[in-house]
Amino acid sequence: MRVLVVEDEQLLADAVATGLRREAMAVDVVYDGAAAEERVGVHDYDVVVLDRDLPLVHGDDVCRRIVELGLPTRVLMLTASGDVSDRVEGLEIGADDYLPKPFAFSELTARVRALGRRATAPLPPVLERAGIRLDPNRREVAREGRPVQLSPKEFAVLEVLLRADGNVVSAEQLLEKAWDENTDPFTNVVRVTVMTLRRKLGEPPVIITVPGSGYRI
Numbered sequence: 001m002r003v004l005v006v007e008d009e010q011l012l013a014d015a016v017a018t019g020l021r022r023e024a025m026a027v028d029v030v031y032d033g034a035a036a037e038e039r040v041g042v043h044d045y046d047v048v049v050l051d052r053d054l055p056l057v058h059g060d061d062v063c064r065r066i067v068e069l070g071l072p073t074r075v076l077m078l079t080a081s082g083d084v085s086d087r088v089e090g091l092e093i094g095a096d097d098y099l100p101k102p103f104a105f106s107e108l109t110a111r112v113r114a115l116g117r118r119a120t121a122p123l124p125p126v127l128e129r130a131g132i133r134l135d136p137n138r139r140e141v142a143r144e145g146r147p148v149q150l151s152p153k154e155f156a157v158l159e160v161l162l163r164a165d166g167n168v169v170s171a172e173q174l175l176e177k178a179w180d181e182n183t184d185p186f187t188n189v190v191r192v193t194v195m196t197l198r199r200k201l202g203e204p205p206v207i208i209t210v211p212g213s214g215y216r217i
Contacts, residue, residue, distance in 0.1 A: 005029045008051060032056040033054040036048070037061075048073055053079065141158065143201055167216060
């Protein structure tokens with residue numbers, strides 16, 4: 001899942017990003033609304049965690065921009081106000097969900113995952129294919145009933161491949177969905193991650209390389 005965190009309180013923004021990355025999400029961070037508008041025009045985000053009171057461009061205007069672009073991106077709006085009228089206004093602007101500060105990180109994560117499922121074609125909460133079972137909420141993977149321990153990036157890559165439902169996923173698409181914008185596009189990190197993922201999943205191999213195209217399960 002690719003997430004953009006937009007929050008002008010840098011310590012909070014960085015803490016949220018770190019926590020979501022530990023949940024195997026690819027996370028970009030910006031600290032003002034102008035930078036947020038730029039990012040959503042460039043990257044395909046599943047979810048934007050959007051603070052409402054932003055400098056340069058207000059969070060409401062960022063939300064309106066996402067709606068105007070017709071993006072499938074889902075918006076989780078954050079605010080320091082617990083007033084019901086504020087929440088209603090944010091939802092009417094186009095936000096998909098609303099979370100007042102302060103919040104429990106576990107609730108934030110659950111809401112981001114729920115919105116991420118709505119940003120893509122409906123799929124069962126637990127993904128299963130070729131004897132592999134992946135539970136995104138519990139962060140558990142098993143092959144033929146055998147538990148498999150994966151790093152956050154390996155988990156993210158496997159989730160993208162399973163969600164493709166047998167279709168080929170290019171290395172560029174894996175970079176877009178499983179890594180953040182600071183990753184060198186010319187790096188071999190995708191190939192290395194797929195290689196270690198294959199080894200951990202065991203024999204016979206289930207991740208097939210399609211020469212010149214990418215990978216599929």
